[in-house]
Amino acid sequence: MKTRLTPSHILICRTDNIGDVVLTLPLAGFLRQRFPAARIGFLVRGYAAPMVRCCKALDYVVELEQLGDAAEEFSRSDVDTIIFAKPDKRLARAAKKAGIRNRVGTSHRWFHWLTCNRLAHFSRVKSDLHEAQLNFKLLKPLGIDYVPALQDIPALYHLQAPDHPGLPALPREQLNIVIHPRSNGNGREWPLRSFTDLARLLQTQGKIRLWVTGSAGEGEWIARHAPDLIGMPNVNNMCGRFGLDELTAFIAACDGLVASGTGPLHLSAALGQRTLGLFPPMRPIDPGRWGALGARAQVLVKPTGCDGCSDPADCACMRNITPKDVADVIDGWEKQVFHNGTP
Numbered sequence: 001m002k003t004r005l006t007p008s009h010i011l012i013c014r015t016d017n018i019g020d021v022v023l024t025l026p027l028a029g030f031l032r033q034r035f036p037a038a039r040i041g042f043l044v045r046g047y048a049a050p051m052v053r054c055c056k057a058l059d060y061v062v063e064l065e066q067l068g069d070a071a072e073e074f075s076r077s078d079v080d081t082i083i084f085a086k087p088d089k090r091l092a093r094a095a096k097k098a099g100i101r102n103r104v105g106t107s108h109r110w111f112h113w114l115t116c117n118r119l120a121h122f123s124r125v126k127s128d129l130h131e132a133q134l135n136f137k138l139l140k141p142l143g144i145d146y147v148p149a150l151q152d153i154p155a156l157y158h159l160q161a162p163d164h165p166g167l168p169a170l171p172r173e174q175l176n177i178v179i180h181p182r183s184n185g186n187g188r189e190w191p192l193r194s195f196t197d198l199a200r201l202l203q204t205q206g207k208i209r210l211w212v213t214g215s216a217g218e219g220e221w222i223a224r225h226a227p228d229l230i231g232m233p234n235v236n237n238m239c240g241r242f243g244l245d246e247l248t249a250f251i252a253a254c255d256g257l258v259a260s261g262t263g264p265l266h267l268s269a270a271l272g273q274r275t276l277g278l279f280p281p282m283r284p285i286d287p288g289r290w291g292a293l294g295a296r297a298q299v300l301v302k303p304t305g306c307d308g309c310s311d312p313a314d315c316a317c318m319r320n321i322t323p324k325d326v327a328d329v330i331d332g333w334e335k336q337v338f339h340n341g342t343p
Contacts, residue, residue: 005102005142007035007081013043014085015064017184018244018263019290021048022157022270023132024085025055026148029156030136032057034144041079043067043091050162050245051267057158074098083138084116092116104141118142125284132293153293157270161252162245168238170253174209175334178251178268180259181226182218187261187285188315190278192226197323198258203234207334211254213247213264216240256333258326260318261290269294274333276300276326280317300325 010031014024021044031040039059044052046063053061067073071094074082081102082095092115095103105112107119118141124134129147136147148156170176181195202208212222212235219239223230230237242250251257251267256274259265268275269292277292279285279301287299302320336342 005081007038007102007142009039009041009077009079010035010081010083011041011043011062011077011079012083012085013088013091015043015045015088015091016086018048018051019261019266020086020131021052022159022263022266023130023293024135025052025057025159025270026132026153026156027083027085027135027138028055029057029158030139030146030148032158033156047244050243051159051248054159054162054245054248055157056160057156070094071097074100081142084112085135085138087112089115102142104138106138128288130291130293131289150293154270154272154295154297159267159270161249161271164246164249167246167250167253168236171209174207175256175330175337176209176211176254177330177333178211178213178254178257178259178264180213180257180262180264181222182214183260183262184215184218187290188280188318189260190318190321191314192222192229194319194321194323194326196226196229198326199229199232199235201323201327202330203232205331205334206234207338208234208330210235211250212237212239213242213250214239255337256330258330261285265292268292269297272296274298274336276329278318278321278326280315282317298329300329 014021028040041060042052042058043062046065049061049063070091074094075098079100082100084105087109089111096115102118103116104118105116107121120138120141122137127134132153133147183189199210251273252271257268258276260278265277272295275292275294275297277299279287281301281303287301291299300321
């Protein structure tokens with residue numbers, strides 16, 4: 001049995017997409033509880049850094065693009081434990097060269113056998129655990145054999161939205177719902193025509209306003225392929241208007257968010273926002289692995305309907321989630337806000 005360590009300075013490295021990064025934040029939250037005197041940092045790509053800085057479990061955030069000579073930077077620090085939640089050959093080599101005492105990586109990456117001295121033996125692809133739970137497997141080489149239950153994950157995010165006085169004014173007589181139609185190729189998407197039909201259904205009620213978010217490029221794509229959606233009087237197109245810190249603040253200020261498996265979905269759930277995730281039933285892209293985890297997060301997935309999904313861009317599993325299915329959930333949110341007085 002491995003001896004349990006007491007690190008004094010931990011650096012978590014997760015240098016991929018926003019959703020992956022969000023689902024790694026509970027690891028930081030747990031380490032803060034377990035080692036309250038330790039200094040905890042997070043190394044991340046620059047575009048995700050504004051969101052990570054909202055995590056109150058962290059002492060600092062390092063942007064990958066500003067790291068320079070990683071081995072030299074690591075040598076100048078007093079980091080004694082580095083955890084590679086996302087394998088990175090260059091960073092792993094730099095950590096070894098810098099002499100960081102505890103270097104944790106997964107054993108299925110060959111270069112970790114040469115660079116990491118504490119290997120975690122597990123497979124993400126074959127596991128039945130959620131992505132957020134799998135990150136905790138990286139603690140076993142440090143002598144911590146613990147995986148939280150899904151219901152315990154939300155309390156570990158420690159994510160607090162920043163203040164942004166320049167955000168658009170939200171009509172408080174309406175329910176303000178963010179819809180994020182695109183996923184940057186990271187998941188199966190709900191069809192744009194379904195978002196359009198959803199907006200039409202909600203338009204008849206008059207109390208619900210939709211705010212479309214995404215990058216500038218995604219906004220142009222949506223405008224070309226779903227002009228009816230963007231043109232509806234109950235829809236505001238905010239694509240390309242927000243940096244990640246502003247998007248974080250805007251999601252928190254609204255009343256809910258609807259998206260497929262993409263970063264803003266997980267961000268919304270981590271903020272404790274009403275969140276509806278739309279997913280296919282196929283592993284490993286099903287909600288069991290990638291569902292949004294939050295105190296007010298919900299999932300819609302139809303258990304059948306896939307005949308092979310030869311065209312991921314027009315997935316039958318996602319088409320089987322109807323606009324009425326989504327509208328019914330939003331109707332429930334509307335009742336919470338305007339009839340039950342739930343903020």
